[in-house]
Amino acid sequence: MATVNKKSDVLIIIPAYNEAENIENIVDEITTGYPQYDYVVVNDGSSDATSRILKKRGYNHINCPINLGIGGAIQTGYRYAREKDYEIAVQIDGDGQHDPAYIKDIITPIREGEADYVIGSRFVNKEGFQSSATRRIGIKFLSGLITVLCLRRVKDVTSGFRAVNKFFIDVFSENYPIDYPEPEAILDAVMRRKRILELPVIMRERETGKSSINFRRSIYYMIKVTLDIIVCRISYGIRR
Template identity: 80%
Template sequence: MTYSGSTKKSNVLIIIPAYNEGENIKNIVEELRSGYPQYDYVVINDGSSDDTGKILREQGYNHVTCPINLGIGGAIQTGYQYAKEKGYDVAVQLDGDGQHDPAYIGDIVQPILDDEADYVIGSRFVNKEGFQSSVTRRIGIRFLSALITVLCLRKIKDVTSGFRAVNKFFINAFASSYPIDYPEPEAIMDAVMRRKRIMELPVVMRERETGTSSINLRRSVYYMIKVTLDIIVCRISYGIRR
């Protein structure tokens, strides 16, 4: 890994995983720096093949460059390793495609600062405002939500939301181990099974302005099968450990 180096000035770190987000990353970082300077941030350049790395270097943005593409799970885990190494108390995941509105960072961080939650999910489905994703994806999200409800007796509406904040317990846990492929539902499942305090708060998400999602129809089918199996295996493994 290549670290850009930074001075810690906050107890809250914004982790921004970025893979080929050259068209978006400058806007995202500048929005954070100008509108929310009270938070530290780090961009995880996940082996991008476009000009993402060049932009990060030229603009002097705080970032970590992965020598190869680790995938979303590996990139986020790298962010948590950085947060652990620097001693942050709270970490927030913010996607590098611009869909997560930083105006809601304070909302999802505050319950952790107030010691009311360990894990806070920014959910687009609580108030059902803003960009709601495609019909196909919403069906998949409802299925995974129902699966977690049946297996754990805990209802989480937006199980695929990557907009979330966690406390130091999860910073340390995720720095050591984090799901690799499409990790959001699996990470939530892990938090539920650990019997931690999980809170789901309403946010309004934005539609991606530029670039394209890496999840096509074929990957969506793979996603559903893999995550379903992983969730079931995770539930069984926790049952065996008890």
């Protein structure tokens, strides 16, 4: 469980669901190459060997008693960050697609007071793994929807590689979108009129394991997130 003493003001949150084939690589990469940062793996009720590996290797981790979904797992990480009084939280997926080498790039604008919320984007320089053609179409649609509703363009609205300041650590520890949360979290930040910055990163293709998002879930994702974004935007308008 999460018992490692705090040694940094930056926490890396790594949500993991059935990532037994990947989790050792990503945690070892962080602890070996970037030991200046703290981390916590949030094991989201995995049914494979993820929990056993985390315990055996002595990784700093939290075991969710049931599968909460990606939003619930990330919120758990934010609650841990708030409890330990971190200044910056960084999200990195447990499948190894996000390169920790870019952490310094995405936290620097926060440290320097230039941004509250930084997104590591595949689509700024269009280098590295760009996702499938079908998913890119969906991402462009959601990006356009947020642009129309909020007059703020973010290209990579589904990127799970992002960093936030203490303000958002507090906000997201209390309220974080549950199912496919990334676009909704961006909308929340935009509507709060916070400073959002999108920086180029190169992402890696998943080497092993299988994504939990299949074709059927992709359709569900698009419908649900579209409706949620519209409802959230209307809700903000009413509150104002």
